[in-house]
Amino acid sequence: MPIDFLYPKFEVVRNPQRCIACRVCERQCANEVHRFDPALNLMESDESKCVDCHRCVSLCPTRALKIVETDHAFRKNANWSGEIISEIYLQAKSGGVLLSSMGNPAGHPIYWDKLLINASQVTNPSIDPLREPIETKTFLGKKTHDIKRDKNGHLVTETSPQLEISMPVMFSAMSYGSISYNAHECLARAAAELGIYYNTGEGGLHEDFYRYGAHTIVQVASGRFGVHKDYLEAGAAIEIKMGQGAKPGIGGHLPGGKIVGDIAKTRMIPEGSDAISPAPHHDIYSIEDLRQLVYSLKEATGYRKPVIVKIAAVHNVAAIASGIARSGADIIAIDGFRGGTGAAPTRIRDHVGIPIELALASVDDRLREEGIRQDVSLVAGGSVRSSADIVKAIALGADAVYVATAPLLALGCHLCATCFTGKCNWGIATQEPELVKRLNPEIGFLRLVNLLTAWKHEISEMMGGMGINSIEALKGNRLMLRGVGLNEKELQILGVRHAGE
């Protein structure tokens, strides 16, 4: 109906001087934007189907293509933006909830960008990481309260199970189903190569990847998909997912169309059935209930693996984290409101939750005040974009960070944010074999290793610049941070001084 017509968001600009009609754009676009007209011997495009993923642009051998945002506009209105108007048309047509993918794109403050890192000058020497050792290795898990000695006076060195990571970064949960087999293979192999961990998400663990178990965190979420004894045994740690930054308060939903073949088998559900994770865990309505699950999982795995509890950053996150620290969990993962997702209701993604920077600072403060900070490690996630963000997160109080969007970008994702369509042209968020094969793990795995190796160099450079030679000495070292353009309240919550102070 004309009333539903929305002018396409993007326009395909083809330089006719450069286009040689090789048709690679046509062959590579799963959205069928490009078409060859044999009569005119010309390429044509239906830009209404374009999602701006740049697959065609990247593969075009003559650089004949670019995608631009349309300048077709509604009348300027600071209150009723074109996007809001369009969404109303869409909902008036469908009667449905708007769906989105990847992280919150709204213009909320990004506190990482308002924090600046210190460096040594004159009075305290900086360290050159090329000439002196810088330790980026760290351990996650419960730390001991005090030093104990046995009756002979020797130190008791036994600790709760720990995760050893070569740098304070791990790949956060993305399920097999939400991303492809090849994407999982890239993450698993890169984690093993780098000496870090990747996370299965709620999709279970494909049998081919059990051999990377020593570098795998297995997740137990509200749907309990794919959870069985061997699965729990396979991982190096177990993560209980209570919430996700992109969609706090609701569960995941993988449509039946994607529950095919190995995905159904790995999730242990019938083919074609929707995998709907309940919003809460139906056996967890209190910290005491959570404690039961934490200890059930520990019992099941002989107390050999640390248990992580992952929550979304929400308003009273500090009090929740305090409860989790008392539940027996070894690690708390906090996911900020800019964290990514394969699919979430748009309104929830864009309006629910709080920034990870503020959540992290307030949780770290709260646990310190209560004298229980050493009982848990803190992992911060939810849009950690670079090595600078990592250094800031560690200085704010994190023991490590979770990253997912950045590794996906390394694998080719162009953040078109249409994962929910299942037609990812880069072979990541899709289960169509023809698209999945576009992500060659030999290439992808190397790109992940490259990205994190580069970050490790940068982290060492920044730490050395501050005169700090170990992650342990940077943890919670907020004196190494200064704020710019932040108000008193924000500085107080972040526990940092303003630049110049």
Added chain:
Amino acid sequence: MKRITVNEKWCLGCHLCEYYCAFANSGGEDMAKALKGITIQPRLRIEQAGCISFAVACRHCDTPLCVKSCITGSLSVRDGVVCVDREKCVGCYTCVMVCPYGAVMPSESGAIQKCELCTQRSPGIPACVSGCPNGAIVLENGG
């Protein structure tokens, strides 16, 4: 010696290798200028059936039938690469018929053409290998 290995598992059937091959052998400096408005005659071809596709190029056989069958001696093996001397080729196309891979073909000039691993162009990585977006065509030590 190095030869091209093709892995159909990673071939996307995008046909970019054909275009990079045609450009590499066009002698031109600008791909758009070299290939615009022409039907390309690449020295390797994508073979496709259903969802399986792969690039077929000269295997540079150890005992090449094409070299054996050449009546003028225009085909020869140099450093493991089966090469053509276009000046000598009389266009009898015996080689075209005997090649079990269909990797020798007539060129527009009448002489035959085939993949010479880009050795005639410039030493280094063949254009199809460097142009493949998914690592489906690789240069490997073999034979």
